[in-house]
Amino acid sequence: YIVSRYGEFVLLKPRFSLRNALLWGTPVLLLLAGGIFIVLTARSRRSTPAATLTAEEKAALDKVLGN
Numbered sequence: 001y002i003v004s005r006y007g008e009f010v011l012l013k014p015r016f017s018l019r020n021a022l023l024w025g026t027p028v029l030l031l032l033a034g035g036i037f038i039v040l041t042a043r044s045r046r047s048t049p050a051a052t053l054t055a056e057e058k059a060a061l062d063k064v065l066g067n
Contacts, residue, residue, distance in 0.1 A: 008020075
């Protein structure tokens with residue numbers, strides 16, 4: 001009676017179904033995908049070299065800083 005009225009979520013151990021597997025598996029998959037995205041983004045940002053200043057830019061910076 002309770003299961004037919006309220007659904008399987010009232011059971012402590014619901015029967016396995018594709019719907020239950022999707023409900024439990026989707027958050028785990030989203031967390032894994034987010035973690036992989038963060039790691040790949042951090043790696044690509046770290047591997048990009050910083051642009052160096054040209055001689056003209058260094059001279060202008062020294063002039064502004066008073067060196």
